[in-house]
Amino acid sequence: MPFLDRLQRWADDRPDDTAVVVAGAHLTWSGLRDRAAALVPSAPAVTVLSEHNSIRFAVAFAAAVAGERQCAVLDPAWPQQLREAIATQIARTSPDPTQVPPTGTGLADGPPGASFLIGLTSGTTSVPKAFTRSRQSWQDSFDASIEFFGLHQEDKTLAPGPLAASLNLYALAECLYAGAEFHTLEHFDVGAAHAAVSHDGITRLVLVPTMLRLLSERGLAGGVDASGIRSIICAGSKLDARTLEAARRWAPNATLFEYYGASELSFVSGAALPPGEPVEPGGTAIGRPFPGVDIRILDDDGTELPDGGDGNICVRSGMVSNGYLWGDDGHALRCFNGWYTVGDQGFLSGGTLHMLGRRSDMIITAGTNVYPHEVEMALASVPGVAAAVAAGRADDLRGKRVVAAVVPSHGGITATALKAGIEDVLARNKRPLEYFALTELPLTDRGKISRQLLLDWMDQNDPRIRRLG
Structure with a gap:
């Protein structure tokens, strides 16, 4: 049961308590149950849900996974042609409606082993890969994350990003499972997020590091009180020194959680950073295994x-996850006798997982394998650096050369200072050969770092980037 059985329970026990808040619009547990139940009889075997954040989204999602139904959540920001192509592909791979057993008309969960969610990898120019998840896999994920993050019924979670993104969709479902109040915004807006923190009693944030930095730095500048926040869950990339410092100052009572996971694997490892606890800058460590997870480092054999x-x-x-509906090239999700990998590279040290990055991001320079993540973490530890991005640029002699760009935290910064700052942190053959300064990070529409966009800016002499001498 992903969450519908729990939703019924909360609606019976606490019918008038708030379940979901979207941009100030409130929906009670009984209201969510009743509105979703009314949609179930007309819900198809497979629903393609592509909507911006709203109360309607939460209601439609609950109805779309009732019985043995499945739901595919598409990003409404994707081009219409792409969304239509995905919907067509889903229709092709869906069972023949005449051969599908009745899924029932009630708001109840289907069999634990049945697939209920069609997940999609992010993409803008080609049809993304699609994978499926079983109800049991999400229940196991809920139990693990609730234990690890310490989610309680009295918590009020704000996930200010799009519900079409897996991080926020999971946060919504996790709160429905735990009986905790869930908040989001129509779209990410710093002022609206601050208002929710100040006036709605938010105790928990779920977001990506770029959003956390904006909320923290502008919250400090604007005097927004975040002392009531008890936990901050970050995903997408490791917290850099500037974001960590700002978040700790803005939300002094919050435990910061960072974790490694993948859409196909769910949670893998994580670490909790209690208030005031020192953190080693520039490290690649990403915590210990999540509850119920075993980790091994295997070679390609x-x-x-x-x-x-x-x-x-x-x-x-x-x-x-169950695997792919389409798009499986044999490398995206591999299995070695029951051990699954998406190709991320790392190592274990004393039970702690260290993340090096995706194999596809690896830079081969003069025969040396360099992971951008290693370079970025080293540069982020240098005083005066707010954030760093590394990439491999074409080089006739080396194949590729390592280049890096930084966002200064204040004033200016020089290539000499950057070189000196990483001398004792990064091996010589992994150090960048060129340094650039950025006025902003190269980000995708979902707030993730784009190394290709960084290279494009370099090639185009974009005004947001300049070479450091």
């Missing part, structure tokens, strides 16, 4: 590597 050896991060847990 499936052989386990010793402690400290770099290889494929492989996991074994009940939270792994």
Whole structure:
């Protein structure tokens, strides 16, 4: 049961308590149950849901996964042609409606092993890969995340990003499962997020690091009180030093959680950073295994590597997805005798997972393998650096050369200072050969770093980037 059985329980026990808030619009537990139940009889076997954040989204999603139904959530920001292509592909891979058993007309969960969610990898120019998840895999994920993050019924969670993104969709469903109040915005807006923190009693944030930095820095400048926030869950990339410092000053009582996971694997490892606890800057550590997760580092032949050896991060847990409906090239999700990997590279040291990055991001320069993540974490530890991005630029001699760009935290910064700052942190053959300064980070529409966009800015002499001498 992903969450519908729990939703029925909360609606019976606390009918008039608030379940979901979207941009100030409130929906009670009984209201959510009744409105979703009214949609179930007309809900198809597979629903394609592509909407911006709204109360209607939460209601439609609940109805779309009732019985043995499945739901595919598409980003409404994707081009219409892409969304239509995905819907067509889903229709092709869906069972023949005449051969599908009745899914029922009530708001109840289907069998634990049945698929209920069609997940899509992000994409803007080609049809993304699609994978499926079972109800049992999400229940296992809920139990693990609630234990790890310490979610309680009295918590009020704000996830200010789009519900079409898996981070926020999961946060919504997790709160419905736990009986905790969930808040979001029509679209991400710093002022609206601050208003929710100030006036709605928010105790928990779920967001990506770029959003956390904006909320923290502008919250400090504007005197927004975030002392009531008890936990901040960040995903998408490791917290850099500036974001961590700003978040700790703005929300002094919050435990900051960062974790590693993948859409196909769910949660893998994580770390909790209690208020005031010192953190090693420039590190690649991303915590210890989540509850119910085993981690091994395997080479491409499936052989386990010793402690400290770099290889494929492989996991074994009940939270792994069922696999792909389409788009599987044999490398996106691999299995070695029950150990699954999406190709992310890392190593274990004393039980702690260290994340190096995607194999596809790896830079081969003069025969040396360099992961941009290593370079970025090293540069982020240099005083005066707010954020860093590294990439591989074409080079006739080396194949590719490592280049890096930084957003200064204040004033200016020089290439000499950057080189000196990473001397004791990064091996010589992994250090950048060119340095640039940025006025802003190269981000996708979902707030993730785009290394290709960085390279495009360099090639186009974009005004947002300049070379450091």
